[in-house]
Amino acid sequence: MSTNATIDTLHAHAGETVTLSGWVSGKRSGGKIVFLQVRDGTGLCQCIVEAGVEEAFATASQLERESSVYVTGEVREDARSVGGYEIAVSVLTCIQAAHDYPITPKPHGVDFLMSHRHLWLRSSRPAAIMRIRHTLIKAVRNFFDERGFILTDTPILTQGAGEDEQTLFPVAYFEQDAYLAQTGQLYLESACMAHRKVYCFGPTFRAEKSTTRRHLTEFWMVEPEVAFAELVDLLVLAVDFIWACVEAVLEHNSAELEALGRDLAPLQKIQKPFVRMTYDDVVDSLRSDEMRQWVEQQLVEATQARDAALKEMAQLESELTQARKAWKQDKLQAKMATLRETLVELERDVENLPKHLKLAQSFEWGKDLGGSDETLIARRSERPVFVTHYPAEAKAFYMKRSPDNPKVVLNMDLLAPEGYGEIIGGSQREDDLDTLESAIVAKGLQPEDYSWYLDLRRYGSVPHGGFGLGIERTLTWICGLKHVRETIAFPRTMGRMYP
RNA sequence: UCCGGUGUAGCUCAAUGGUAGAGCGGGUGACUGUUAAUCACUAGGUUGUAGGUUCGAGCCCUACCGCCGGAGCCA
Numbered sequence: 146m147s148t149n150a151t152i153d154t155l156h157a158h159a160g161e162t163v164t165l166s167g168w169v170s171g172k173r174s175g176g177k178i179v180f181l182q183v184r185d186g187t188g189l190c191q192c193i194v195e196a197g198v199e200e201a202f203a204t205a206s207q208l209e210r211e212s213s214v215y216v217t218g219e220v221r222e223d224a225r226s227v228g229g230y231e232i233a234v235s236v237l238t239c240i241q242a243a244h245d246y247p248i249t250p251k252p253h254g255v256d257f258l259m260s261h262r263h264l265w266l267r268s269s270r271p272a273a274i275m276r277i278r279h280t281l282i283k284a285v286r287n288f289f290d291e292r293g294f295i296l297t298d299t300p301i302l303t304q305g306a307g308e309d310e311q312t313l314f315p316v317a318y319f320e321q322d323a324y325l326a327q328t329g330q331l332y333l334e335s336a337c338m339a340h341r342k343v344y345c346f347g348p349t350f351r352a353e354k355s356t357t358r359r360h361l362t363e364f365w366m367v368e369p370e371v372a373f374a375e376l377v378d379l380l381v382l383a384v385d386f387i388w389a390c391v392e393a394v395l396e397h398n399s400a401e402l403e404a405l406g407r408d409l410a411p412l413q414k415i416q417k418p419f420v421r422m423t424y425d426d427v428v429d430s431l432r433s434d435e436m437r438q439w440v441e442q443q444l445v446e447a448t449q450a451r452d453a454a455l456k457e458m459a460q461l462e463s464e465l466t467q468a469r470k471a472w473k474q475d476k477l478q479a480k481m482a483t484l485r486e487t488l489v490e491l492e493r494d495v496e497n498l499p500k501h502l503k504l505a506q507s508f509e510w511g512k513d514l515g516g517s518d519e520t521l522i523a524r525r526s527e528r529p530v531f532v533t534h535y536p537a538e539a540k541a542f543y544m545k546r547s548p549d550n551p552k553v554v555l556n557m558d559l560l561a562p563e564g565y566g567e568i569i570g571g572s573q574r575e576d577d578l579d580t581l582e583s584a585i586v587a588k589g590l591q592p593e594d595y596s597w598y599l600d601l602r603r604y605g606s607v608p609h610g611g612f613g614l615g616i617e618r619t620l621t622w623i624c625g626l627k628h629v630r631e632t633i634a635f636p637r638t639m640g641r642m643y644p
Numbered sequence: 645u646c647c648g649g650u651g652u653a654g655c656u657c658a659a660u661g662g663u664a665g666a667g668c669g670g671g672u673g674a675c676u677g678u679u680a681a682u683c684a685c686u687a688g689g690u691u692g693u694a695g696g697u698u699c700g701a702g703c704c705c706u707a708c709c710g711c712c713g714g715a716g717c718c719a
Contacts, residue, residue: 173682176675195676209670225677244670245654250680251668252656256711312718328719354645355717366719493714500715515716558719567719615719629719640711 147217152188155220155230164217165190165232168267169208169243171250179205181234182227183216184267191226192216194234201237211267213240262635263644273401274631277394278620284393285346285367285616288386294369295340298347299329304594312351314362325350328613331543331598333370334574337609338601344369356639358628359516359566361617363637370611376555376573379610380531383559383569384419386614387529391415394623407625411563414527422522423534424514424553431505431518439525440502447498451491513539514558519567523560529568530560542584544572545610557612565622571612578602 150163167185174180177196182189194205208214217236222229247261248268258265265271289296302316302323314325329345336343346367353360369386371378391412394402402409422430430436501517508518514532523530534553537546544554559569575581581602585592592599620632630636635644 171680173678173680174675175678175681178676178678180678180681182679191679193677223677225679227679246669247654249655249669254656254711257655349719351718353717355715356712357714357716357718360718364719489713497714513717516718517715570719613719618719 150220152183152185152190152228154187155190155228158220159222159230160220162217162219162235163232164215164236165192166215167213169210169212169214170267171210172205172208174206177202181205181208181214181216181237183214183232189227190230190232191228192218192232192234192237194237198235201234204237204239205234207242208239209243209246211246211264212243214238215240259630259636259641260643266634269404271631271634273398273404274620274624274626275634276401277398277624278616278632280394280397281390281616281620281623282346282365284390285386285614287393288389289342289344289367289369292342294342294344295336297329297333297336297340297343297345299326299332299336299345301326301347301350312353314350314352327351328366329368330370330611330613333368333611334598334609335601337370337372337611338605338607341372342369343371354639358630359618359621361629361633361636361638364618364629364633365616366613367616368611368613370609372607372609374573374610375608376533376557376610379571379573379612380421380533380557383531383557383571383612384417387419387559387569388415388417390619391623402624405624405626407623411527412623415562416528419528419559420526420530422530422532424532424536425510425534427514427518427522427532428508428510430522431508436505436521437502440498440505440521443524444495444498447491447494451488451495454488454491511536511538516566519560520564523562523566524564526560526562529562531557532560533557540572542588542590543574543581545575545608546580555610559612561619561622563622563625565618568618568622569612569614571610573608573610576602576606576608578606 147162147164148158150158150165152165152167155163165183165185167183169181170184170189171182172179179194179202181192181194183192194201196202215236215238216232216234218232218234221231221233223231225231246264248258248264266275286296302318303326304323313327316323316325326347327349329347329349333343333345344367347365348363349366350363352362369382371382374382395409395412399409402412497517501521504515504517505521513535514522522532533556534547534550535556535558536552537544537554540554540556544556547553547555554572556572557569558567558571560566561568575584578599581599582592585595617629617632620626621629624632626632630638
């Protein structure tokens with residue numbers, strides 16, 4: 146008799162007869178043999194159907210990709226199969242026969258895949274990313290739970306802005322206007338006065354009119370908030386936090402990272418402490434000769450890489466004209482397509498680096514750091530880089546001014562290495578009632594709108610602070626992806642709500 | 645919002661202004677160890693939409709729409 150099994154446990158069933166339940170992810174056939182590749186959510190397994198098993202053979206011959214099946218057969222160890230084990234099929238039941246599954250083993254375009262995201266999730270690449278996301282989120286929760294942080298769910302329907310009023314999504318809330326939350330921070334500040342250490346983790350919404358590889362309109366953010374914490378405490382917390390996240394993924398998902406083609410070396414190099422720079426340091430660095438030389442060096446390298454890629458492209462083209470077999474041409478063309486992509490990236494580098502350098506060298510104190518400035522700083526470091534003490538005018542009203550220099554605030558951004566940019570933003574909060582009120586007025590906001598928030602400074606105000614980490618941006622970095630949209634099951638961008 | 649690119653078969657892409665094609669996927673057949681299997685045959689198109697130039701437009705021009713990338717802004 147057979148026992149039910151999943152593919153990840155096949156090694157424990159060698160020699161036994163088991164029943165798998167899953168989907169046909171691929172099929173190859175010989176005259177009297179069919180190789181079914183079955184996917185069951187825990188792994189892939191090759192199932193061998195021989196002509197002697199007539200009923201199963203007839204069923205197998207007609208199965209199309211992504212048909213759902215029950216497969217019964219003996220588990221055999223065989224080095225020729227993926228995973229090292231295969232099933233010698235004795236009974237094959239088709240649950241539902243799929244026809245013309247749209248996603249083929251050949252390359253597809255982004256738009257097509259995103260329009261079929263509900264099906265694309267079954268493919269190995271999205272599956273790997275979603276598993277890493279699972280690990281990351283679990284690591285996030287473990288980290289704060291183990292340190293005594295109390296989870297506090299903050300509202301998604303809110304009355305006003307947490308960040309920028311122009312990026313709010315309005316919703317009709319009975320007789321009045323409401324907005325989707327951009328952050329739980331103000332509510333967390335309230336909760337941390339009750340529990341000392343709190344965090345929230347949930348979706349946030351920003352109606353930014355931007356279609357870049359770093360933007361989603363709906364994304365997930367985890368935000369810790371700690372009473373009696375000052376800026377240094379936040380920096381220490383953030384280092385331990387990021388380190389724990391990276392460790393967890395390296396421990397549990399090296400197979401998935403490898404499947405994604407992620408170079409593990411840069412992740413393994415993440416060690417404490419991280420680099421700390423003040424905004425002043427960054428400005429100096431951006432304007433420095435070292436920066437100019439470094440960028441020029443990068444430009445030379447990018448140019449050389451581009452020329453090498455062009456040469457390889459020419460080589461492939463000549464191979465293509467000589468290739469007789471269609472499949473060989475196909476392979477060459479696929480190779481050329483990837484090469485063309487890297488070529489575009491390199492061309493952009495060659496084109497943008499001088500612009501970025503010019504922007505950096507003429508950077509004026511007081512401006513917020515632009516994407517290109519962040520990229521330059523973060524690309525130069527193997528470890529994540531903290532940037533602290535930004536000009537107050539470029540930052541939100543609730544950030545506490547530095548006692549040493551009232552022109553700057555006690556904030557911290559964390560830039561991921563390899564040019565991935567900002568993944569954390571946070572600050573020590575202004576805890577003095579009068580100072581906070583005037584900061585609200587100075588930003589052109591109404592203190593009445595923040596009366597409950599101001600109460601927190603009336604009744605036992607203490608130094609406190611926190612930060613927010615964007616899950617999708619962090620995943621983009623850890624997975625080494627080009628675009629955030631792949632890090633969430635159903636991405637919401639300015640141009641897409643379907644599926 | 646601005647700048648650049650792009651839109652051809654279900655998918656990925658070809659096609660000097662002159663007869664719209666290939667591979668994959670689908671269908672039919674061959675093959676007992678395939679790894680994106682291979683081989684043969686086969687079906688599949690109002691070239692994003694609307695105008696214009698031309699003897700003739702997939703190709704040139706204008707507008708609009710979709711998508712991609714970049715800038716600004718941000719996690």
